[in-house]
Amino acid sequence: MDKLVIRGGTPLAGELTVSGAKNSVLPILAAALLAAAPVRIHNVPRLRDVTTMIALLRNLGADVAGEDTTVEVTQSGVSRFRAPYELVKTMRASFLLMGPLLARFGRAEVSLPGGCAIGPRPVDQHLKGFEALGAQVELEDGYVKARAPRGLRGCRIVLDVPTVGGTENLLMAATLARGTTRIENAAREPEIVDLATCLAAMGARIHGHGTPVIEIEGIPALRGCQHRVMPDRVEAGTYLIAAAATRGNVRLLNGQPSSLRAVLEKLADAGAAIETEPARIALDMHGERPKAVDIETAPYPGFPTDMQAQFLAMNTVARGTSRVVETIFENRFMHLNELSRLGADARLEGKRTAVVRGVARLRGAPVMATDLRASFGLVVGALVARGATAIDRIYHIDRGYEGIERKLAALGADVRRVSGDRATP
Numbered sequence: 001m002d003k004l005v006i007r008g009g010t011p012l013a014g015e016l017t018v019s020g021a022k023n024s025v026l027p028i029l030a031a032a033l034l035a036a037a038p039v040r041i042h043n044v045p046r047l048r049d050v051t052t053m054i055a056l057l058r059n060l061g062a063d064v065a066g067e068d069t070t071v072e073v074t075q076s077g078v079s080r081f082r083a084p085y086e087l088v089k090t091m092r093a094s095f096l097l098m099g100p101l102l103a104r105f106g107r108a109e110v111s112l113p114g115g116c117a118i119g120p121r122p123v124d125q126h127l128k129g130f131e132a133l134g135a136q137v138e139l140e141d142g143y144v145k146a147r148a149p150r151g152l153r154g155c156r157i158v159l160d161v162p163t164v165g166g167t168e169n170l171l172m173a174a175t176l177a178r179g180t181t182r183i184e185n186a187a188r189e190p191e192i193v194d195l196a197t198c199l200a201a202m203g204a205r206i207h208g209h210g211t212p213v214i215e216i217e218g219i220p221a222l223r224g225c226q227h228r229v230m231p232d233r234v235e236a237g238t239y240l241i242a243a244a245a246t247r248g249n250v251r252l253l254n255g256q257p258s259s260l261r262a263v264l265e266k267l268a269d270a271g272a273a274i275e276t277e278p279a280r281i282a283l284d285m286h287g288e289r290p291k292a293v294d295i296e297t298a299p300y301p302g303f304p305t306d307m308q309a310q311f312l313a314m315n316t317v318a319r320g321t322s323r324v325v326e327t328i329f330e331n332r333f334m335h336l337n338e339l340s341r342l343g344a345d346a347r348l349e350g351k352r353t354a355v356v357r358g359v360a361r362l363r364g365a366p367v368m369a370t371d372l373r374a375s376f377g378l379v380v381g382a383l384v385a386r387g388a389t390a391i392d393r394i395y396h397i398d399r400g401y402e403g404i405e406r407k408l409a410a411l412g413a414d415v416r417r418v419s420g421d422r423a424t425p
């Protein structure tokens with residue numbers, strides 16, 4: 001199993017190109033099933049989760065061809081409608097195949113994603129929406145089995161929570177339904193806007209994406225299209241936070257500052273000088289230690305839960321005490337114990353609040369990655385720690401951060417990947 005060994009203490013400095021967004025490309029790959037002709041997707045990041053989604057599409061009979069960061073999905077061979085447990089268990093986003101399969105082929109069987117490391121994550125809102133669209137939904141042998149032999153029909157859906165995946169699944173399903181669908185209390189994340197833009201390029205009629213009410217006028221068929229995936233705002237924010245924690249100075253290219261407002265504001269509160277252009281973000285700490293900043297996660301446009309662990313890690317070496325409140329997921333504080341191993345002073349107060357007292361420095365130690373974003377929290381800790389930190393189980397990081405050691409090294413970090421006893425450059 002690969003480890004990442006980081007020798008901390010160097011401020012991150014230099015220029016970095018942000019990859020395509022993981023949480024955008026996964027629904028877009030699933031959406032390709034809706035079209036009647038090939039869909040060509042550009043700016044695809046090379047990540048384990050993308051490989052998993054491609055394996056799922058091939059398993060259904062789709063042809064997926066790709067070179068470098070462009071992937072083309074051809075759906076004409078799809079002859080199976082089941083996403084098996086073996087693949088779904090490794091990636092919850094597999095459940096996004098449900099909407100497209102149901103809408104295009106009238107049937108879908110997708111293994112129930114179940115709980116995961118960041119707490120229970122139900123799919124009740126997805127299922128409620130599919131039923132409202134006229135599908136028969138059953139749970140059998142750990143699979144969600146849905147059928148709509150005569151097609152889906154437009155309806156009004158009011159979500160109990162603004163779920164990102166639920167909004168995406170229902171949006172995709174509604175594009176081929178008869179009549180108009182209205183999704184209320186929809187999630188507003190930029191990745192939903194990106195998905196809707198791709199669906200519109202296929203000919204779908206969608207209004208209101210990016211607002212809490214989305215209306216979809218169903219049409220009988222969608223055509224092939226080309227789409228360029230938006231930049232990964234979580235990757236961008238993560239490297240900015242890491243730079244701030246190390247008192248660094250970085251410039252991100254191909255970033256999208258408009259999707260990162262809440263994070264940029266908090267980084268400015270921490271003392272960072274930030275300059276933005278439409279596709280470029282520069283951050284400079286002028287060599288200063290960050291100030292502690294309180295954060296509370298919330299659905300977009302609030303502070304993203306996917307950057308909570310990294311920001312908390314920065315707070316562990318900040319001047320002052322901060323409170324970090326997680327409102328989206330239970331159990332998304334597993335990085336606390338591991339950061340404590342590096343000398344951080346952070347404790348839980350109840351289930352949803354962490355109180356972090358900044359210390360002058362951390363010390364390197366062996367730590368264990370637990371989930372994708374928590375793992376990068378440990379990377380931030382390792383980058384500021386004195387001495388070497390070995391982070392075990394970094395397959396979690398490879399799910400969502402493209403070329404992590406290459407990108408960190410480009411910013412001057414002392415980092416190497418070690419597989420077993422063997423170090424690779």
Ligand code: EPZ
Nearest residue numbers: 023093120121122123124125126161163164165328329372
């Ligand atoms: C997406 O997950 C992201 N994943 C997550 O990123 C992200 O943390 C999350 O949205 C929140 O922003 C992808 O886009 C692939 P939700 P998703 O449905 O869609 C509750 C990462 O690290 N809920 O918006 O699974 C749920 O329990 C990942 O890149 C229901 O109650 O998240 C949670 O409390 C991790 N019923 C809240 O809603 C439902 O049917 C938000 O979940 C669905 C969700």
